[in-house]
Amino acid sequence: MILAVAVILLTAKIWSMRHGAARLRKDFGEKLREDTNVGLMMDCQDKEMLKLAADLDRQLLLLRRARLQYELGDQEIKTAVTNISHDLRTPLTAISGYLQLLKSEKMTEQAKEYVGVIENRTEAMRQLTEELFSYSVVTTASQYRKEEEVLLGEILEDSIASMYGALVEKNIHLEVRMPEKKIRVKANRSGLMRVFGNIINNALKYSDGDLLIRLEEDGEVSFSNHARELDEVEAGKLFQRFYTVQNGRESTGLGLSIARALVEQMGGKIWARKEEEWFTIRILLQAVVKNG
Known part of the structure; x- marks a missing residue:
């Protein structure tokens, strides 16, 4: 007991x-x-x-x-x-x-x-x-924290159009791939324009003469270009404030830091990777609206 x-x-x-x-x-x-x-x-x-x-x-x-x-x-x-x-x-x-x-x-x-x-x-x-x-x-x-439902492809096209003259001037061959489906996300339009513009501007500095921009149906946007001057270590450091590679003398080292800050404010992810001679920056926005 x-x-x-x-x-x-x-x-x-x-x-x-x-x-x-x-x-x-x-x-x-x-x-x-x-x-x-x-x-x-x-x-x-x-x-x-x-x-x-x-x-x-x-x-x-x-x-x-x-x-x-x-x-x-x-x-x-x-x-x-x-x-x-x-x-x-x-x-x-x-x-x-x-x-x-x-x-x-x-x-x-x-x-x-x-x-x-x-x-x-x-x-x-x-x-x-x-x-x-x-x-x-x-x-x-707080202006970049105000989000609305936007068409990701439309903003990407506007960003490319605004930078197209600079790409032509630098003799960079541009290729854009987008799905027919309209991709809607909740984000800040001005912020996304700034992000895409800064990334394209980065390609103007480091590209060997090409730029491939792709928009996937899951909302991922990628910017890829050949960059022989960049190695894997440098590619990972480009998002750090004030970091520039040796040949990027015209760079302030803040463009991609700003892009990262804006993407993270919108609840998304941004990362870079160097594979062989290809340097790629990817953006994935979390709040993808599936229907429509």
Whole structure:
């Protein structure tokens, strides 16, 4: 009789601990996703389980503080970059204006060469300033977070049309493959235009003379081109802020970072891969509307 009671009590204790562990695991996952100071819930009255819950509470508090510090620091950096890029615009505009006036004056050939170098460097600084400003705006502004149902193929066609002149100028052979079916996604139209434009602009810098753009029925968009100068390691780093390969001297290293930030804001995925001589960037948007 005593043994039976002991077994029953032990079974009840084990069940209580299992139930408490399951509740603790679920509550811990929810607290990780929420911004709250409410502690973990614990139904089990076992002392060791209560100690475990208390330890997890302390670790959650430390994690929450670290995340808050990171978010504040990240925001401060973005604000500083925005302010700096904005402040640089005015003197760069003035420099460009004076350079134009100087070019209209009589100069020696050597002086013209020097002015040309200054003009090229000034333009590079202007592009970097604009990209810095754009990156800060993209990662903080809410305008790109407003989503609607859009036709993916239509936006892709508009993006290609806007960049077609630059592709022709660079002698890049373009091939586009799209399904007859209209692919609808929930996304931000302006954001997608920016993403596609930045990726095509990347092909202008690194392509060996071709660009294949494909739209699949599942909503995946891929941009492929031959790129002998890129290796597999460099291909994976192109989404990092300010990263450029050695031959990409005209690149600021922010175009693909902006593209990645926008795609992730829209709940999609973007990745790059180098296979043999082909470099491919793929985008997959999650919210594909199946019907229609």
